[in-house]
Amino acid sequence: MLEKLMDIDRRIIFILVVLAVIIPTLLPINLPISVSAPTRQLHDYINALPAGSTIMLAFDYGPASLAELNPMAKALLKQCFDKDVRVIGITLAPEGTAMGSTLIQEIADETGAIDGEDYVFLGYRPGEELVILGMGSDIASVFETDYNGKPLADIPMMTNVTNYDQISLLIDLASGSSTEIWITYANVRYNLQIAAGVTGVIISQMYPYLQTGQLIGLISGIAGAAEYETLLDAPAKGILWINIESFVHLLIAGLVVIGNIAFFVQRRKEE
Amino acid sequence: MEVFGIWVAAFLTLCIYSFLYRDNPFYRFAEYLFVGVSVGYVFVLTTHQGFIPLAWKPFWAAITGESLIGLIKLIPICIGLLFFTRFSTQHQWLVRYPIAILIGAGSGLAIPNVLRANIFEQTRGTIEPFAAIHAGTLSAGEIFGAILMVIGVVCTLTYFFFSIEHRGPIKWVSKVGIAFLMIGFGSAFGNTVMGRVALLIQRVDFLLNDWGGTIF
Numbered sequence: 056m057l058e059k060l061m062d063i064d065r066r067i068i069f070i071l072v073v074l075a076v077i078i079p080t081l082l083p084i085n086l087p088i089s090v091s092a093p094t095r096q097l098h099d100y101i102n103a104l105p106a107g108s109t110i111m112l113a114f115d116y117g118p119a120s121l122a123e124l125n126p127m128a129k130a131l132l133k134q135c136f137d138k139d140v141r142v143i144g145i146t147l148a149p150e151g152t153a154m155g156s157t158l159i160q161e162i163a164d165e166t167g168a169i170d171g172e173d174y175v176f177l178g179y180r181p182g183e184e185l186v187i188l189g190m191g192s193d194i195a196s197v198f199e200t201d202y203n204g205k206p207l208a209d210i211p212m213m214t215n216v217t218n219y220d221q222i223s224l225l226i227d228l229a230s231g232s233s234t235e236i237w238i239t240y241a242n243v244r245y246n247l248q249i250a251a252g253v254t255g256v257i258i259s260q261m262y263p264y265l266q267t268g269q270l271i272g273l274i275s276g277i278a279g280a281a282e283y284e285t286l287l288d289a290p291a292k293g294i295l296w297i298n299i300e301s302f303v304h305l306l307i308a309g310l311v312v313i314g315n316i317a318f319f320v321q322r323r324k325e326e
Numbered sequence: 327m328e329v330f331g332i333w334v335a336a337f338l339t340l341c342i343y344s345f346l347y348r349d350n351p352f353y354r355f356a357e358y359l360f361v362g363v364s365v366g367y368v369f370v371l372t373t374h375q376g377f378i379p380l381a382w383k384p385f386w387a388a389i390t391g392e393s394l395i396g397l398i399k400l401i402p403i404c405i406g407l408l409f410f411t412r413f414s415t416q417h418q419w420l421v422r423y424p425i426a427i428l429i430g431a432g433s434g435l436a437i438p439n440v441l442r443a444n445i446f447e448q449t450r451g452t453i454e455p456f457a458a459i460h461a462g463t464l465s466a467g468e469i470f471g472a473i474l475m476v477i478g479v480v481c482t483l484t485y486f487f488f489s490i491e492h493r494g495p496i497k498w499v500s501k502v503g504i505a506f507l508m509i510g511f512g513s514a515f516g517n518t519v520m521g522r523v524a525l526l527i528q529r530v531d532f533l534l535n536d537w538g539g540t541i542f
Contacts, residue, residue: 066347069346072526073526076523076527076530077530080527080530080531080534121528122525123521123524149372150364179375179376180376180380181372184435200379238443239443243439243443243447244439254521255517255520255521255522256521258517259513266451266475267447267448269443269447276521276524277520277524278520292531295531296527296528296531300520300523304523
């Protein structure tokens with residue numbers, strides 16, 4: 056029996072994983088969600104901002120990471136628009152332009168936010184570090200127009216925003232090394248407050264920055280998105296997907312335990 | 327049109343997942359299509375969001391006499407064009423100049439900021455809790471965490487210190503460092519699994535709800 060388990064066709068495991076996803080998707084079960092301190096810190100920071108404040112939201116990810124980052128982006132945008140906090144959307148990743156503009160438009164339609172008054176999407180400029188440093192002096196020197204080609208001077212919410220001095224917080228939604236770049240150039244050089252929402256792959260790299268206060272908050276993958284939706288009391292894909300994810304994690308943990316038991320039993324027999 | 331887009335996305339998703347059974351022409355078609363579309367998209371976007379607003383428009387405004395300040399863009403444009411001398415065996419030595427400028431400017435911008443963000447701030451973050459311990463403002467759990475962090479930093483750095491042979495006490499300290507590294511890698515791997523499973527869940531959700539919605 057255990058020998059058979061050691062030689063199991065990997066495609067059977069694929070089928071088990073797919074079933075562990077499909078069954079809870081069709082029969083949703085709500086498991087309790089506890090909110091971590093870094094997620095709560097970001098939520099409370101935005102909640103404490105006075106109405107009319109401006110934050111910058113960087114969509115530094117592509118379609119390959121939308122499963123983890125779109126739910127948290129939606130929750131953040133909803134919170135900002137509900138709190139009357141203005142949002143400047145930008146991206147350092149070319150693939151982020153379509154993601155960012157579509158997402159902001161979608162949430163603006165839901166909440167009634169107005170383009171140019173409550174939000175603006177500036178789009179993409181190449182040169183990561185140079186873009187960040189340039190905006191520290193003058194945003195209009197890097198983005199003369201928004202993504203739709205409208206000059207910044209003609210956008211009402213940008214009339215009093217020149218550089219980072221007028222921006223209360225930058226939130227970097229990242230699937231790569233962009234958060235480190237924002238910290239290195241915008242936080243160190245211009246003292247801009249930074250928070251991040253990141254994919255599971257890079258969470259571990261972010262904790263040292265959280266511990267030093269270089270990040271004032273952190274949303275970690277799909278679990279963090281579910282926590283944020285819980286804080287806003289606005290259940291959406293984050294909560295739905297983390298419940299499904301829990302079943303897959305149970306399956307994977309079970310397979311790891313069974314695999315190890317089978318391995319050690321077989322090795323003992325061979326000895 | 328939206329329904330057509332959903333069907334294309336569903337077909338390509340199934341093509342990619344067909345690789346789980348084995349390599350096949352459908353998977354390769356989707357893979358090559360993805361690579362081609364990605365390169366085309368990035369090229370067009372970089373041209374429209376980078377080259378045209380940052381180089382071409384100011385330069386054209388200078389030529390037409392609308393704004394002569396755009397002439398200054400001629401300097402970086404000419405330096406950038408030197409990269410293309412690589413294609414000529416006679417002139418390829420000129421490529422050293424833009425590379426030298428890039429490395430020089432890049433290092434000048436990066437070194438002070440990276441040192442401060444990743445060395446000075448991290449060192450401060452590691453030793454600062456001890457000031458709070460001295461002031462008596464930390465709980466027992468936080469004190470334990472602060473001490474554990476210093477032990478982890480010292481042991482891990484010792485593991486990467488190769489100027490002394492790892493024997494005797496140094497060997498044991500570096501072994502503790504390996505244990506900290508393993509815990510770090512385990513945490514990173516666990517989080518990676520969470521991320522990858524989330525991608526699968528999103529695609530299954532798309533297939534069942536969005537694609538399924540167009541069928542049933």
